[in-house]
Amino acid sequence: MKILLIGASGFIGRNLSGVLRQAGHDIVPVSRHHGVDVSLMRRSEQWLPWLRGVEVVINAVGIIGESGGQGFAALHTEAPVALFDACLAAGVRRVIQISALGADTRAASAYHLSKRAADDYLRSLDLDWWVLRPALIYGRGGASSEMFQRLARLPIVPVIGDGRQPLQPVHIADVVATIVACMTSEQARTTLDIVGNEVVEYAHWLQRLRLAQGYRQGGVLHLPLWLVLLGAWAGQVFSPMLRTENIRMLVTGYRASPNSWNAFLGRRALDFSPALLRANAVEALSGQGSVS
Numbered sequence: 001m002k003i004l005l006i007g008a009s010g011f012i013g014r015n016l017s018g019v020l021r022q023a024g025h026d027i028v029p030v031s032r033h034h035g036v037d038v039s040l041m042r043r044s045e046q047w048l049p050w051l052r053g054v055e056v057v058i059n060a061v062g063i064i065g066e067s068g069g070q071g072f073a074a075l076h077t078e079a080p081v082a083l084f085d086a087c088l089a090a091g092v093r094r095v096i097q098i099s100a101l102g103a104d105t106r107a108a109s110a111y112h113l114s115k116r117a118a119d120d121y122l123r124s125l126d127l128d129w130w131v132l133r134p135a136l137i138y139g140r141g142g143a144s145s146e147m148f149q150r151l152a153r154l155p156i157v158p159v160i161g162d163g164r165q166p167l168q169p170v171h172i173a174d175v176v177a178t179i180v181a182c183m184t185s186e187q188a189r190t191t192l193d194i195v196g197n198e199v200v201e202y203a204h205w206l207q208r209l210r211l212a213q214g215y216r217q218g219g220v221l222h223l224p225l226w227l228v229l230l231g232a233w234a235g236q237v238f239s240p241m242l243r244t245e246n247i248r249m250l251v252t253g254y255r256a257s258p259n260s261w262n263a264f265l266g267r268r269a270l271d272f273s274p275a276l277l278r279a280n281a282v283e284a285l286s287g288q289g290s291v292s
């Protein structure tokens with residue numbers, strides 16, 4: 001299949017590319033790394049040349065914090081809307097949109113609202129669409145996954161307040177396997193929350209990451225929310241992940257039932273293990289059968 005992959009250089013994009021190439025698919029990659037600034041692609045005519053001969057469009061572009069010319073509205077909403085219109089005009093029916101857990105009726109942050117606006121638009125179109133909403137994704141090479149691993153290695157593990165914020169981390173291989181299944185599934189026009197089998201509290205997750213990296217269980221430093229927010233505000237110049245809004249999303253703690261997604265995929269999420277934390281999607285899926 002010829003696949004247009006937006007966000008091909010990212011964590012999801014790289015892992016997906018690895019699995020798709022192994023299966024013999026033809027990928028047309030789009031990202032700034034590949035010479036295209038998607039935030040400037042806000043008219044459907046700009047997308048049309050990219051869609052020639054394409055059978056599946058996968059949108060895995062995104063940012064976790066706004067910076068410089070990078071805004072949520074342009075990148076998460078306006079460019080994807082133009083892309084979806086172009087798909088309709090060009091007769092490319094199969095569109096897979098990577099959204100995020102929490103981009104639903106509970107959405108309150110600019111990140112979630114900008115994602116949901118594109119999701120809602122796609123859902124209104126006569127296309128074979130999927131909207132996939134992954135929880136926090138772990139595995140080798142993910143920026144947020146590695147930030148949490150670094151936090152977990154500190155001499156004392158810092159947590160927000162009581163550290164009981166709920167998470168449902170899911171491995172990158174499960175996200176990639178779902179996207180691959182959507183490419184050929186007859187069950188289009190579906191929204192799926194891609195979440196781990198269990199809800200893990202934030203402090204517990206960090207301890208799990210700590211043990212998986214060969215450290216002993218660590219002491220916990222309970223930081224008040226106001227101090228974490230202040231630290232994120234001060235540190236935002238260093239990392240787009242350090243945003244007060246991202247701390248608030250973490251504290252809100254989105255969760256969802258895995259049932260619909262498990263039924264679609266035909267299995268549960270992979271269970272966490274130290275080996276899985278270090279694995280990319282190709283490695284993790286190699287024991288799970290081939291991708292076609």
Ligand SMILES: NC(=O)c1ccc[n+]([C@@H]2O[C@H](COP(=O)([O-])OP(=O)(O)OC[C@H]3O[C@@H](n4cnc5c(N)ncnc54)[C@H](OP(=O)(O)O)[C@@H]3O)[C@@H](O)[C@H]2O)c1
Pocket residue numbers: 006007008009010011012013030031032033034036037038039060061062063064070075098099100101133134135136137138142143144
């Ligand atoms: N990772 C997670 O835990 C997680 C969980 C839930 C949802 N998601 C969502 O899934 C999507 C992909 O996540 P990810 O972890 O793969 O993120 P990532 O590693 O940060 O990758 C983001 C991708 O978007 C591209 N991009 C960003 N700004 C761009 C621009 N102006 N023009 C062109 N491309 C641009 C990046 O490429 P360049 O930098 O080369 O341009 C990269 O390919 C995002 O929408 C994210 O919100 C991720």
